[in-house]
Amino acid sequence: MGTLFETESMPPLVLVGHSMGGAIAVHLAESGAFSSLLAVVIIDAIEGTAMLALPAMKNILRSRPPGFSSLENAIKWSVISGQIRNLESARVSVPGQICLNSQIPHHQKISIVDTSEDIIKEEEEETSQTQSLVNFLYTWRADLARSEKFWPGWFHGITAKFLSTSAMKLLIVTGLDKLDTELTIAQMQGKFQVGIVPFAGHNVHEDAPEKVAEIIADFLKRFKICSRLNKSCRWPS
Template identity: 25%
Template structure:
């Protein structure tokens, strides 16, 4: 019996830390764009339009493609940069990377420096909003406007959908065993309008998410998102702030938006009826005009 237990333990540990799943091959996204090299990472990004700079930061297990409907709406009046931070899309890190909120904020700063952007407006969704929030709190002279889309940042429990990945060994196994169907099932919980989760929406993200390094990065991100510091800095936030939330968000309750409204100085809050966690993808016809009006100078 002891030998069987030892064998099962060895197989489990090998699966969690040794075996690597195969990535999707033979696919190239039409949304793959430009690259900026820094000492920290090779950043994948897109640049569209002209005018004052707006930088879009996608959420966890998402990339700049998630802003496909947002970019043209904002590019009428702005130079719109959409960037993949470490662990997202086609950005690759150079050397070890912590993946905690301060590290992600430093990565955002490294991109802004490389792009020659001194003062910007930031739009962040979900985890991307938390990283943008922390960056704005720590660098008040570089962010004039901040839009948070269904973004954590309050010192509250993490989304239950990611709880499994926070468990050692179990999390590693779960992310490695995840297939396209599992990814699609999870993604659908972020949308109220299920018709918007098309095969393309799944495929263009699953392509890079299936890579072993991106799976590992996702687990590290789940385990390092500590919102104590972002929560503590809310009342000192200087950037004009807009909070947009999907009323039907299954990941983070819309009550978080109201708390942001109470605690961030002069914040404006909009809760979008019938929209889910990926509010900008789920209800672009409501969200884009709100963003455009907020960012217009």
């Protein structure tokens, strides 16, 4: 892949990505696409862990409700199911993951309203592939199951690519036990920095956004990648 900007106009860059986005950040960093790349930050994107988890992904997708009767129920489900542990974050990220059901005629959409306090439970139970989507006002924006054949390629080899990039490197995880053998050895050799966010789920940056922001800010400050614009801002101690 060639550079995306002319050398003289390339701004200093820090790539940050979570999960699959972290894998994309690593591939881009290793490709040399950005000539002024200063650092790579990946959040819970670990080759060994991801490759082991891929066989279970289809079951995880099958367990999701096919749709929701309201945006609020979609947000509630994301928290109740444990996919996101921070309600405030869920209110920001979930709306972009769903869309109005195109299978419902416009004049019928107004009639689909919540009529039960147990709507979340009902929607979780209605996961049969034969369940008609016209019962739901909102459906998932992306059909993730269709991308299954690409899953291994997203993560295969990202550890070696992550470690080989010349940019400064930060890996944010929920615990050191998440590291595979190759990353554990490299971390002990000081080849990259590690940020720990305990008690968070896979969506680390959503479950604990302030903690993740502090870790990244501290990393950028430590290696003089950036400095404060506002002197009143407090760097993490």
